Amino acid sequence: MDATHRLQLQRAAFELPQPIIDESVSITALEVAGRPAEWIVPQGADEQTRVLMIHGGGFILCGLNAHRNTSIQLAKYCNCAVLAIDYRLAPETPFPGALDDCMNAWNYMLANGPSGYGEAKNAFVMGDSAGGNLSAALLLRTRDEGVRMADGAMLVSGVFDLTCSSDSWVSNQTTDVMIGRPDGIHHESDMFANKTWIDLYLNGQDSKQPYASPLFADLAGLPPLFIVVGNDECLRDDSIKLHEKAIAAGVVSRLERWDHVYHAWTSMSVDVPEADEALQRMGQFVKMNGYKKVAEQRFSAFKDLSDAMVENAQKWPDNIAVIEGDRSLTWPEFDAKLNQMANALIARGIKPNDKVAALARNSLEYMVVMFGTLRAGACIVPLSGMASSESLAMMMDNSDAEILFLENQYRELIDPVKSRLTKVTTDGFVGFDFSGDGWGGYEAFIDGFPTTHPGVKITPELGFNIIYSSGTTGVPKGILHARSMRMQEYPKGAATGYSPYARTLISTPLYSNTTMAALLPTMANGGCAVIMPKFDANEFLALAEEHKITHAMLVPVQYQRILDLPNFADYDLSSFLMKFSTSAPLREDLKRRVITDWPGGLVEYYGMTEGGVGCLLLAHMFPTKLHTVGFPMPGNLIKLVGEDGKEVPAGQPGELYGRSANMMDGYFKAQDKTDEAIWIDEDGNRWQRSGDMGRIDEDGFIELLDRKKDMIISGGFNVFAADLEDVLIKHAQVSDVAVIAIPSDQWGETPLAIVEPVPGLLPDTSALKAWANERLGKGQRISDVVLMSDLPRSTIGKVLKKDLRAPYWSSVEKRVS
Incomplete structure (x- = not known):
């Protein structure tokens, strides 16, 4: 049998009509620039959001029939209209004929929908195998020709290098059942393993030209990419290289590498659960990226968080807003609870800008109090359970809080000073989980109040929250944030994937601005907050897997504890889109572990609760800058x-x-x-x-050196603890380290290293000191090493250097500064 006859038989086999997976989906045949095409539209789909589906088949096989069910599933999960194009095949039409057809289809889709003429609100492209190549080439060509580019692209098992020079072309020959040689035997008739399809497509043209091999192109300016590939594929390295090159060019790119799947497995969506799961994630990608434009419009002018949450209940009534344990509330249910709490507060005299305080662990009830207070126009004052009774009394007095919600486990902090809280109204002491002895109960507080909106008008200058700084002496500093200031965070959140389809795991306390940085954009953009009353590394991973978490804000010590778990790799964390870190510097080695071992991107925020100073490091995009905190935020x-x-x-x-x-x-x-x-x-x-x-x-890029007050002045020279810590943390027996200044008769101050050893190890402190000083400059050398099993930390993971310094300076009249 000659090659031409064999190709014709293969085409016939691939184009046999398949049973339709869902008859309720509308399929409409049409012609686009002379080529057969289909509109595939699920019932109730958003026809202004459109995806161009470009099938695979090595440029020589397949068409509408072979990928119809994939297009149906994609349309359903994206809740949009899919235009599938039957482009011309090689060898009858070599390069760039197929790309020309795809370009014509793209221009048509931008201007026309299933119901006729009308501009696309959101436009995406998806392709597998050769379709992945054509999709990437389409992005390049639209960019180069000034045509509207896609809002995002989904590239599955793509061939991006027609020179076939990637290592996986050789290493995965026996594992790729589709285009490799699983039996290890060379078959002359196998045009895929022999790469005959490439020759037929190129027809003697240069394989390195960018529209033929996108891996050789300048990728700058491309839209977000979602790249999916199997680890056993011959084309695995094409996807990895494209992702890395995209990241280096400043393109937002997400790479998913799947185990135990074959080449272009998404085209087998009827039979393979992994294919269905991958298509669901593509649907999430389309919805999240499409939502960015919605967020820009929603927050183009001042809109208070409370008003945005009312919209969420109206727009996404079936979505879950809050989960805690086995309890959950949909957005309409949560919205009703907030109305009830707001009305209860107003009935007790709370007016706009009045203050309501809460002291408790994270809970669904605490969420209702926080956001119900905001709906009433009042200002929430979340208090820390790490504070002393005296400090809490000063915070309550300073804030003018008229109501205090308290969890029973913190009564021992409030009872000794309760009589001094004279600004709290008579019925303003409310127990979350208890009542009696002068305390009302949470349920009784809201019982019977209407679940309708209280009608309070929220204006930009009203207070949102007062967050008290930790570690201060005397009266703590209360940091007041206005509604207008907080509103700045909501549209920015959409840029990192916060949307009605996001699920954020909240594991840091609600009194921390660290938590607010993740919780508020989740709530404003209609996402779901999964609440942990108390952080536990194993429970965090279990919840992340169970709820398919997309976002999380963690502090450095939490990352350390999670990654150090021996069973970390047993959990499925593939749903993560983005992880965040703040409150304390995330060490370079830990950042590298996060971006290597944990799916999704990593953003480190450096800033202050006070605002003004703000930097971000896109760690997954700048792997050579992990020692910095990035560059100033927009x-x-x-x-x-x-x-x-x-x-x-x-x-x-x-x-x-x-x-x-x-x-x-x-x-x-x-x-x-x-x-x-x-x-x-x-x-x-x-x-x-x-x-x-x-x-x-x-x-x-900005490199942090030290807190100004923590800087060591030794012999008249400034020594930055961060420089010394960066050296010590590289020692194999050091888990964590804090360098502080201690008094020195000779130098005024001298560095002391307090080391938290790797569990189970006991370093020789003299040897460790010598090892470090060999690597430090003469003016930086540490005077001693002290071992400590656990460095003292705040509840959000900051090492409390003030506590470490205290015993060394207690007998000194004044610290040298």
Whole structure:
């Protein structure tokens, strides 16, 4: 049998009509620029969101019949209209004929929907195998020709290098049952294993030209990519290389590598559960990226979080808003609870800008109190269970809180000072999980109040929250955030995937601004918050797998504990889109473990609860900059200022000052402290002092050195603890380390390293000191090493250096500074 006859038989076999997986889906045949095509539209789908489906088949096989069920499932999971195009095949029509057909189909789809003429609101492209190649080439061509590009592309098992030079072409020959040689035997008739299909497609043309092999193209400016490939495929490395090159070009790219699947397995959606799961994730990709435009419109002008949550209940009534344990509330149910809480508060005299405090672990009830308070126009004051009774009394007095919600386990903190909380109304002491002895119960507090909206008008200047700083002496500083300041976070969240289809695992306490940075964009954009009352590493992983978590904000110590679990790899974390870290610097080695071992991207935020100073590091996109905290966030201005009040040049250390629209109104009722934290430049601009020392490298990335107050001044020279810690953490027996200043008769101050050893190990402190000092400069050398089984930390993971320093300075009249 000659090659031509064999190809004809293969085409006939692949194009046999298949049973339709869902007869309720509308399938309409049409012609696009002379080529057969189909509109595939599920009932109730959004016809303004459209996906161009480009089938695979090595440029020589397949058509509409072979991929129809894949198109149906894709349309259903995306809830959109799919246009499937039957492009011309090689060898009858070699390159670039197929790409020309796809370009014609793309232009048609942009301007026409299933119901006729009408511009697409959201437009995507999806292709598998050769269709992945054509999809990537289509992105390049639309960019180069100035045509509207896709809002995102889904590339499955794509062939992006027609030179076939990737290692996996050789290493995976025996594992790829589709285009390899599983039996190890060379068959002359096997045109895929022999790569005859490439010759037929190119017809003697250059295999490295970008539209033929997108891996050789400049990828800058492309839209978000979702790249999916099997680890056993010959084409595995094509996908990996395309992803890495896209990231290097500044393109948002997500790569998923699947085990135990074959080439282009999504085209077998009727038979293979893994194919159905992959198509569901593509649906999520389309919905999330399509939502970005919705978010831009929703938050183009001031919209309070409470009003956005009302919209969520109306727009996505079937979506879950909150999950805690085995309890959950849909958005309409949650919205009704917030109305009930707001009405209960208003009935007890709470007015806009009044203060309501809460002291409890995370819970569904706490969520109702927090967001119900905001709906009433009041300001929420979340309190820390790590504070002392005296500090809590001062916070309550300073905030003017008129109502206090309390969990029973914290009564021992409040009972000793309850009589001093005179600003709380008579019936304003409410127990979440108890009542009696002067405390009302949560259920009785809201029982009988209407679940209709209270009708309070929310304006930008109203207070959102007062968050009290930790570790202070005297009256704690209350950081007041206005509604307008918080609103800045909502549309930014959509850019990192927060949407009605996101699920965020909340494992840090609600009194922390760290938590707010993940919780608020989740709630504003209609996502689901899965609440953990208390963090536990194993439970975190179990919940992440069970609820298919897409987002999480964790502090460094949580990342460490999770990744150190011996069973970490047993959990399916493939649903993660993005992880975040803040509150304390995430060490370079830990960042590398996160981006290597944990699916999804990693964003490290550096900033202050006060706002103004803000940087972000897209760790998965800048693997050579993991020692930094990234570059200033959009809308943030950062400068380094020396002791003389003048800006220092790049590469030199200075204190970080910042300004943005995202700044606190000030410390509540503490103008003197507000003034101390603010710097006014010669043009009258207001800057926030960070108290952190840092330097800016030649690429504009910011490297943190130390807290200004923690900087060690030894012999008149500034020594930055971060530099010393970066050396010590590389020792195999060191799990964590904190370097502090201790008194020195000779130098004024000298560095001391307090080491938390790897569990089960006991390092020789003299040897460890010598090892570190061999790698440090003469002026940096540590004076001693002390072992500590657990470094003291706050509830959000910050190492409490003040506590470490205290015993060394208690007998010294004044710390050298």
